[in-house]
Amino acid sequence: MTTETVRPLHDFPPSYWGDRFVTYTCDSKKIEDYTKQVEVLKKEVRKMLIDDSITLSQKMNLINEVLRLGVGYYFETEIKEGLQQLYSEVNDFDDLYTASLHFRLLRQHGYNASCDVFKKFKDDNGSFTSSLVTDIPGMLSLYEATHLRTYGEDILEEALAFTTDHLKSIVATQSSHPLKKQVEYALKQPYHKGTPRLEAKNYISFSEEHEERNETLLKLAKLDFIVMRSIYLKELSDVTVWWRNLSSELPYVRDRVTEIYFWLLGMNFEPRYSVARIISMKVGCFISILDDTYDAYGTVEELQLLTDAIERLIACSTFFPHLLEHLKTTYYIFLNSFGFQEIEDECTKEGRSYRIPYAKGAMKDLVKAYLTEAKWCNQSYVPTIEEYLRVASVTGATTILTNASILGMGDNFTKEAFDWVSSEPLMINAANRLFRVTDDIRGHKYDQQRMHVASAVECYVEEYGVSEAEAYQELTKMTETAWKDLNQELILSPAGPPMHVLERVLNCIRIVEVIYKNIHGYTHAEIEFKDHIHLLLIDPINI
Incomplete structure (x- = not known):
């Protein structure tokens, strides 16, 4: 190594959080009391859900409230039975709100509900009837339903444009309307594309302002949110201490342990998945280390050695005697933590050691793709958009993140689930494309200020000779297509993996939608991510 070595170094913004979450303590007596209250309230809500005296429409609204308030994981059986009833019985809802809610609930849970139900809301000229614009709850419900659209559903495309225009008008002209805040929020963040825990927190706030709110259900949601927050904060405290010890020898990496925890929490937020969160969190941290090592530190020669070592899982330093200490540290972190003894021991205790090879395979694919991008950067090579996306789909990391998120889960995540993820099905490919293209649109200007591989934007501009603005438009269309692929896999694959597997992929990409909405949120975490x-x-949440 000489002083002339050129590195793609970058001075990333420091952690916004510092040591805020390192020492967390909670009022254990208060949390214990809230936990007891949650158990009592769960029984009351369960009685509501199985009450045969309520109408189908009332049950559907109750299911929706339970889900949106973030406590659906307590009533999975009751919700599943209720949705099956909604799907099985012939319903011809005449009001826009109920018809739209019925459609959305079914599609979000894997039922192929037909969009033909919305034809009745059109006039003789084929346009949505003008009288609908005064039905604000109905317009909002239809707007949310349109985000479950797939290919060839022109009526939902029309409905999206129709509702968006009129809901924007409502926000601008009806400042005192009780649904104004909810409409304003939905226009920025549609429910289907939002991360579940944030959606629950926001919906708690909206529900507090509703005159006809269900007080029992709302109290359950608030207490449960506080109890779960105490669990999350304890986990974050533990992994932050772990990260501090881990990253102290790697000064070039971004300190984003809080943001990584948020990301993996978004994929596995349910109470029973604490072990899975910790395992996937550690995997996520190592992916972040690798990303910065390949993107913002190592030379091509060094990265080739590191890639070879990871591919062969060699535990001998003589394999790369001339490698810099920082890169040796990265490799031994891989061997000792993610790779995989610590995680393998945890899985072996539960009789699930068969899961480790899937994660190892995904990691090997990831570093090979990182190396390819590093070589492109070194050669100033601008690939075609198709060539770029083949590699960038891997560096989008949805495959490894999904594998990581289910490593520590229970027996309902079977070998078949891991086979499905590793086979790179349409849903995973769509999520990877969406992740990478969204990332590039938001972050390419910042990245190109230093040595960096050409992004999807530069690739598109170079190949087609268009402006950046035109490239943005076409790449945005790619993300819309990717969402249609995701939705299609969600509702049109009855022979595919169960919903709880598909939801991990959806939750991963929902977080991308949230934190990359306006800016490269992971790098510039101090702006919006915080x-x-x-x-x-x-x-705070007021009880």
Whole structure:
């Protein structure tokens, strides 16, 4: 190594959080009391859900409230039975709100509900009837339903444009309307594309303002949110200490342990998945280390050695005697933590050691793709958009993140689930494309200020000779297509994996939608990302 070695170094913004979450303590007596109250309230809500005296429409609204308030994981059996009833019985809802809610609930849970139900809301000229614009709850419900659209569903495309225009008008002209805040929020963040815990927190706030709110259900949601927050904060405290010890020898990596925890929490937020969160969190941290090692530190020669070592899982330093200490540290972190003894021991205890090879395979694919991008950067090579996406789909990391998120889960995540993830099905490919293209649209200007591989934007501009603005438009269309692929796999694959597997992929890409909405949120976490973390882990909830 000489002083002339050129590195793609970058001075990333420091952690916004510092040591805030390192020493967390909670009022254990209060949490114990809230936990007891949650158990009592769960029984009351369960009685509501199985009450045969309520109408189908009332049950559907109750299921929706339970889900949106973030306590659906307590009533999975009751919700599943209720949705099956909604799907099995012939329903011809005449009001827009109920018809739209019925459609959305079914599609979000894997039922192929037909969009033909919305034809009745059109006039003789084929346009949505003008009288609908005064039905604000109905318009909002239809708007949310349109985000479950797939290919060839022109009526939902029309409905999206129709509702978006009129809901924007409502926000601008009806400042005192009780649904104004909810409409305004939905226009920025549709429910289907939002991360579940943030959606629950926001919906708690909206519900507090509803005159016809279900007080029992709302109290359950608030207490449960506080109890779960205490669990999350304890986990975050533990992994932050772990990260501090791990990253101290790697000064070039981004300190984003809080943001990584938020990300993996978004994929596995349910109470029973604490072990899975910790395992996937550690995997996520190592992916972040690798990303910065390949993107913002190592030379091509060094990265080739590191890639070879990871591919062969060699535990001998003589394999790369001339490698810099930082890169040796990265490799031994891989061997000793993610790779995989610590995680393998945890899985072996539960009789699930068969899961480890899937994660190892995904990691090997990831570093090979990182190396390819590093070589492109070194050669100033601008690939075609198709060539770029073949590699970038791997560096999108949805495959490894999904594998990581289910490593520590229970027996309902079977070998078949891991086979499905590793086979790179349409849903995984769509999520990877969406992740990478969204990332590039938001972050390419910042990245190109230093040595960096050409992004999807540069590739598109170079190949087609268009402006950046035109490239943005076409790449945005790619993300819309990817969402249609995701939705299609969600509702049109009855022979595929169960919903609880598909939801991990959806939750991963929902987080991308949230934190990359306006800016490269992971790198510039101090701008918008911090607000999401405040909302989830810091901002108070009034009981």
